[in-house]
Amino acid sequence: MAMIAYKCPQYKVTVVDINPARIERWNSDDLPIYEPGLDEIVKATRGKNLFFNTDIEKALKEAEIIFVSVNTPTKTFGAGAGMAADLQYWEKTALQIRQYAGSHKIIVEKSTLPVKTALAMERILTSNENGIHFDVVSNPEFLAEGTAVKDLEDPDRVLIGSRQTPSGLKARQELVEIYANWVPRERIITSNIWSSELSKLVANAFLAQRISSINSISALCECTDADITEVARAVGLDSRVGDKFLNASIGFGGSCFKKDILNLVYLCRHYGLEQVADYWEGVVKINDFQKVRFVLNMLGAMFNTLAERRICLFGFAFKANTGDTRESPAIFIAERLLEEKAELVITDPEALNNAKIDLDGMNGKISYVEDPSKAAEGCDAIAVMTEWEIYRGLNYEEIYKSMCKPAFIFDGRNILDHNRLFEIGFNVFPLGKPHLTHF
Numbered sequence: 001m002a003m004i005a006y007k008c009p010q011y012k013v014t015v016v017d018i019n020p021a022r023i024e025r026w027n028s029d030d031l032p033i034y035e036p037g038l039d040e041i042v043k044a045t046r047g048k049n050l051f052f053n054t055d056i057e058k059a060l061k062e063a064e065i066i067f068v069s070v071n072t073p074t075k076t077f078g079a080g081a082g083m084a085a086d087l088q089y090w091e092k093t094a095l096q097i098r099q100y101a102g103s104h105k106i107i108v109e110k111s112t113l114p115v116k117t118a119l120a121m122e123r124i125l126t127s128n129e130n131g132i133h134f135d136v137v138s139n140p141e142f143l144a145e146g147t148a149v150k151d152l153e154d155p156d157r158v159l160i161g162s163r164q165t166p167s168g169l170k171a172r173q174e175l176v177e178i179y180a181n182w183v184p185r186e187r188i189i190t191s192n193i194w195s196s197e198l199s200k201l202v203a204n205a206f207l208a209q210r211i212s213s214i215n216s217i218s219a220l221c222e223c224t225d226a227d228i229t230e231v232a233r234a235v236g237l238d239s240r241v242g243d244k245f246l247n248a249s250i251g252f253g254g255s256c257f258k259k260d261i262l263n264l265v266y267l268c269r270h271y272g273l274e275q276v277a278d279y280w281e282g283v284v285k286i287n288d289f290q291k292v293r294f295v296l297n298m299l300g301a302m303f304n305t306l307a308e309r310r311i312c313l314f315g316f317a318f319k320a321n322t323g324d325t326r327e328s329p330a331i332f333i334a335e336r337l338l339e340e341k342a343e344l345v346i347t348d349p350e351a352l353n354n355a356k357i358d359l360d361g362m363n364g365k366i367s368y369v370e371d372p373s374k375a376a377e378g379c380d381a382i383a384v385m386t387e388w389e390i391y392r393g394l395n396y397e398e399i400y401k402s403m404c405k406p407a408f409i410f411d412g413r414n415i416l417d418h419n420r421l422f423e424i425g426f427n428v429f430p431l432g433k434p435h436l437t438h439f
C-alpha cells in the first residue's frame with residue numbers, strides 16, 4: 001500500500017487494522033517490520049496520501065477499492081487441521097465489508113488463499129439485503145521479504161484475476177490502471193480468478209521445490225564427496241533450469257512456503273488427487289529432513305555429545321535482511337540443541353527480539369548477544385543459520401582465539417570461506433561439501 005501511495009499521489013490510501021498498537025507503530029518512527037527501503041517510502045507518503053488508523057468502519061465506507069490482506073494461517077483445529085488455511089479472519093472481514101460498505105466496491109484478494117476463496121467471499125457479500133454489487137478480484141503478492149521494496153518497484157509480473165463478466169473485467173481493468181502508474185504494461189498479466197489464486201500457491205510450491213531439490217542432493221553430496229555448489233552451478237547453467245534459488249541451506253523458512261504447500265496438498269487431497277498431494281508434500285518432508293540432518297551432523301561431528309557445550313547460532317531470521325523469524329529453521333535447530341542440553345548463544349542483527357519470543361519458556365541456557373564476535377567468545381561451535389553479509393567479514397582469527405578448542409564451524413548457508421577457516425584452525429562443516437577437520 002505504501003508503494004501504491006508513493007507511485008500514485010492521485011490516490012488516497014488508508015491502511016486499517018484491528019490492532020491499535022501496530023497502527024501506532026506504523027504512525028511512528030519505529031515501523032513494526034524491518035524492510036530495507038520501506039522507512040523512506042512510508043516517510044515520503046505518510047500524512048499526504050497514506051494514512052494508518054483503526055477506524056475500519058469509516059475506511060470501508062469511503063474506499064472504492066478494498067485490498068484484503070488479513071492473515072490466513074494454517075488451521076490448527078477441526079477438519080484440515082495442520083494443512084488447510086484458517087479463513088476465519090478472511091470471513092470476518094467479508095462480513096464487515098458487507099455491513100459497512102454502503103455502495104459498490106472492488107474487493108481485492110491480497111492474502112494468499114486456497115482456490116475458490118473468492119467464490120466464498122462473493123457469496124458472503126452478495127447475500128445482503130440491500131442489493132449492493134461487489135466485484136471480487138484476485139491480485140496475489142509475489143514480493144519476498146528483505147527485498148520487498150525492490151520487488152514492488154520492479155516486479156517480474158503483477159497478476160490480476162477476475163470473473164469474465166463485464167463488471168468483473170471492468171474491475172480488473174481498474175486495478176491494471178493502478179499498477180500501470182509504474183509497472184510496464186507487458187508485465188501486468190490478467191487471468192481468470194481461479195488461475196490467479198492457484199498461481200500464487202504454485203509459484204511458492206515451485207520455489208520451495210527448488211530448495212528441497214538442492215537440499216536433498218546436498219545430503220547425497222556429503223556421502224559421495226561431491227560438492228553441492230559445483231553441482232548447483234553445473235545444473236543451474238542450463239538456461240531451462242536457471243541459476244537462481246539453488247543455494248543449499250538448513251531448510252527454507254518464512255511464513256509462506258510451508259503454509260502454501262500444505263494448502264496445495266490439502267486441495268489436491270480434497271479433489272482425490274492423492275499422488276499429486278504426496279508429490280508436493282515431499283517438498284515439506286525434505287525440508288524437515290534437512291533440519292534434522294543438520295543437527296545430527298553437528299552431534300556426530302562433536303563426538304556425539306552436546307551436553308553443556310556452548311554453541312553460538314549466527315543468525316536467527318529465516319533469511320537475511322529481515323527480522324522475521326516465522327518458521328525459521330533456526331527455531332527447530334535451537335530447540336533440538338537445547339534438548340541435547342547444549343548451551344546456546346544467539347546473535348542476529350535484526351531478529352533477537354523475535355528469537356526471544358520464539359524460545360520463551362524453553363528449558364535450557366540461552367543468551368542473546370548483539371555482536372557476533374562477542375557472542376562466539378567461549379563457545380565450542382558456531383552454526384550459521386542465516387546468510388547475513390556481516391558474517392563473511394568478521395575477524396575469524398580473533399574469534400578462533402576466543403573459543404574453546406577444538407573449535408567447530410557448521411556453515412548452514414555455505415557463506416563462509418571454508419579453506420581459510422580451516423587454515424585458522426577451525427574444524428569446518430559446510431553443507432553438501434567435504435568437511436575440513438584437523439583430527
Ligand code: UGA
Nearest residue numbers: 141142143144145245246247249251252253254256318319
Ligand atoms: C517467498 C517467495 O519468494 C515470494 O515470491 C512470495 O511472494 C513470498 O514467499 C510470499 O508468499 O509471501 P519469502 O518467504 O519472503 O518469499 O523469502 P524467500 O526469499 O523465498 O526465502 C524463503 C526461504 O528459502 C528462506 O528461508 C531462504 O533462506 C530459503 N532459501 C531461499 C534457501 O534456502 N535457498 C535458496 O536458494 C533460496
